[in-house]
Amino acid sequence: MNADGKETEKTRIKPRILSGFRDFRPEVMIPRERMIETAKQVYRAYGFAPIDTPTLEYLDILLGKGGDESDKQMYRFTDNGGREVGMRFDLTVPLARFVAQHSNDLGLPFKRYHIALVWRGERQQFGRYREFMQCDFDCIGSLHVSSDIETALVIDDLLHSLGFDRFTIRLNSRQILNGILETVGLLDKSVAVLRSLDKLGKVDRTAVIEEMEEKAGASRTEAENILKLADLNGSNQQILRDLEPMVRGNEVGETGLARLHAIVDGFEAAGANGARIKIDVSIARGLAYYTGAVFETVLDDLPGIGSVCSGGRYDDLAGVYTKQELPGIGASLGLDRLLAAQEKLGMIPEVQTPAQIFIPYFDKTGLHQYLKLAGDLRRAGLRVEVYPEAKKLGQQLKYADRRGFVVAIIQGRDEFEQGVCQVKDLRSGDQNEVVTDDLQVLVQHLNDLLSVE
């Protein structure tokens, strides 16, 4: 303000953020952190160990690993030292570099999880952003189908632990697809063919055939033969039976079929719900490096959001970085898509505070006692906030209510004199007087209240 009482002329920068990038307020960050924490717990439960890698890598490390598209979508620039660098667009390529660089120290098989941001210069859409978080888990160094089964189990476990009940893990095998393409004579066009095949869910049959003719140079008969795959229907066992004649005599195809069988059987044998996994021969996954099983997970209630957890097996993760052959399998949880889904499905409670217990700063002279009580309760494992000002009690309770605190502990002059406190359940409004000289009693009472959902 100047002498006239008017605001001084000043060039203000309008606060704004880049398209496709986001700010996170507490009410979205709280469920976000919870989801990350849940994913970590699941990964750890299977023995996956955490790693991290730089967001920036030398450009040649990243280029050409995920196909032309990922090259195009990659954020890249020349750094201040004149180096060509890129921001990672997934966590698999950095993993490859990481394992190639440290394989001597890591030992195989190596199981890791990696939760971090990745960047893709793509148009934003619902559930799709330019900066988003991936939660990868991979097992490097084993060819055994056991890790394929485990991958399916982890996906199942993840979705379950995140509170989703209605979802389908779609399973397919690149080996089967390649086997069939080989017998048809289109193996060299596999990428284009599979890309078209992948669209079957969205586009109609004739459009897919036309695209195969156009982009992959397939004949109409060849295209139609491939599309027979999509006609396969029914139970997993039924599809497996139907596939058998289609791959017979082709080594790759037969191997793929046998492995698919083993995954389905192993999934159920481990105690998971077999109905949750569904062989779908039309899913191919765009990524070029998959060579075996491929997974894709769709929420039954929100299929439009796309896959929320996908991955697959690759023979040679790090061939461009090292002579050592490193086969592996893994998948990536789409945290941002799942959060968008939870939001849309009303699975996210509106809470703006991570604390449960609220202590109003009620009696002006009681600050030390409030702080002491809060400290005691925190040491007992509770999350507690003391209001920072001695405002009117009603206003403080209003604040607590809005933020979503569960319990308020009210103490004024009377309570201090009597050695008690009022424990108020902010959801029901019920209030009980509890003695404060025995902390255990109070903590027990609070835990009882908090355990009620």
Next chain:
RNA sequence: GUGGCUGUAGCUCAACUGGUCAGAGCGCUGGAUUGUGGUUCCAGAGGUUGGGGGUUCAAGUCCCCUCAGCCACCCCA
């Protein structure tokens, strides 16, 4: 990256064919005799109509550019 639709207070929206059109509800802040929230009542703050330019006597309302959001393609978490 390409194409389409949209853009008014923090949020959801209103304002006839360009002319008191800058509003409502919710939210927010404060109050309704000094120890109790989520109900009610009162008051207040808050927008140069995303930004810039143009047409016009006059634009939120028409045109262009730009930014952002949504949708489709591409691709994918």
